Amino acid sequence: MGLLVNGQWQDKWYDTDSSDGKFEREAAQLRNWITSDGSAGETGEGGFKAEAGRYHLYVSLACPWAHRTLIFRTLKKLDELISVSVVSPDMLANGWEFDQNNHSTGDALFASDYLHQVYTKNNSNYSGRVTVPVLWDKKQNKIVSNESADIIRMFNSAFNEITGNKDDYYPESLRSEIDELNALVYPNINNGVYRAGFATATHAYEQAFDDVFTALDKVEKILSKKRYLAGDKITEADWRLFTTLIRFDCVYVGHFKCNLRTIESYSSLSGYLRDLYQVEGVANTVDFYHIKRHYYFSHTMINPTQIVPKGPEINYWQAHGRV
Numbered sequence: 001m002g003l004l005v006n007g008q009w010q011d012k013w014y015d016t017d018s019s020d021g022k023f024e025r026e027a028a029q030l031r032n033w034i035t036s037d038g039s040a041g042e043t044g045e046g047g048f049k050a051e052a053g054r055y056h057l058y059v060s061l062a063c064p065w066a067h068r069t070l071i072f073r074t075l076k077k078l079d080e081l082i083s084v085s086v087v088s089p090d091m092l093a094n095g096w097e098f099d100q101n102n103h104s105t106g107d108a109l110f111a112s113d114y115l116h117q118v119y120t121k122n123n124s125n126y127s128g129r130v131t132v133p134v135l136w137d138k139k140q141n142k143i144v145s146n147e148s149a150d151i152i153r154m155f156n157s158a159f160n161e162i163t164g165n166k167d168d169y170y171p172e173s174l175r176s177e178i179d180e181l182n183a184l185v186y187p188n189i190n191n192g193v194y195r196a197g198f199a200t201a202t203h204a205y206e207q208a209f210d211d212v213f214t215a216l217d218k219v220e221k222i223l224s225k226k227r228y229l230a231g232d233k234i235t236e237a238d239w240r241l242f243t244t245l246i247r248f249d250c251v252y253v254g255h256f257k258c259n260l261r262t263i264e265s266y267s268s269l270s271g272y273l274r275d276l277y278q279v280e281g282v283a284n285t286v287d288f289y290h291i292k293r294h295y296y297f298s299h300t301m302i303n304p305t306q307i308v309p310k311g312p313e314i315n316y317w318q319a320h321g322r323v
């Protein structure tokens with residue numbers, strides 16, 4: 001685990017000393033947008049027009065942020081248009097690696113050994129963490145974006161004319177409701193589990209732990225009255241919650257010490273999670289080997305033996321009972 005400093009790789013764990021034991025996630029730096037006509041998006045530069053075969057996605061199957069982008073690629077029928085490389089589950093001294101002997105597809109574009117080499121191909125002087133997902137433009141040979149929240153919005157609409165798929169997971173009429181839900185779910189649940197797991201001081205861990213379960217109780221309450229979080233259709237807000245829920249019982253309960261309750265013990269969330277898992281194509285984006293192996297094997301400061309637990313046994317194909 002490390003980062004680039006002026007284009008040089010340095011092996012360093014997250015710095016929590018300067019933040020009183022709290023884990024603070026670095027903001028994504030590369031935030032251009034693919035648009036249907038190549039005009040500039042909300043941030044960054046223009047020049048990234050939606051075209052079949054032009055873009056490549058680098059993901060980890062373990063990572064909840066990368067997972068969102070894979071789900072949107074599937075739901076929006078972009079599989080044939082946007083190619084993918086998958087990193088190995090182990091993220092150790094060299095950060096994310098492409099080791100084909102260790103469950104990686106390899107880097108389909110440059111045959112790199114490490115993801116940090118893709119970042120320095122984009123900018124030989126880059127400073128910052130080397131995170132997945134990364135969306136690469138094969139035409140201009142540069143990174144479009146390394147922010148999953150933006151990438152799923154691009155996938156939601158930029159390629160509609162090419163694919164003919166008009167499904168909308170961020171509909172105009174529900175935007176403020178979705179934004180409000182994201183503002184609850186992202187800091188307290190998606191990132192909340194990391195704040196608990198990566199904390200190096202008890203008070204920071206306990207605060208994060210409380211935030212996680214207070215927010216889970218809130219979404220459980222919403223979902224006890226309706227099938228999905230916003231409106232009556234699946235939206236972006238559901239998919240953003242899903243990627244944390246599916247990792248919760250097999251990783252976050254144990255490895256990140258979020259053990260007040262399991263998702264299985266929530267009467268609505270347990271069925272809701274199955275409901276989303278069973279949406280066509282979604283189960284294929286979930287890889288429990290990568291998920292468990294990544295967290296338990298890579299975070300040696302949390303789990304120095306690197307032993308990966310065998311359980312739990314949960315059947316996500318069981319009838320979800322949601323209407």
Ligand SMILES: N[C@@H](CCC(=O)N[C@@H](CS)C(=O)NCC(=O)O)C(=O)O
Pocket residue numbers: 001002025027028062063064065066129130131132133146147148149
């Ligand atoms: N803001 C980014 C966050 C991505 C992120 O933090 N990914 C993690 C994997 S789950 C990562 O690559 N971490 C490597 C590191 O922090 O060095 C996004 O949502 O796209």
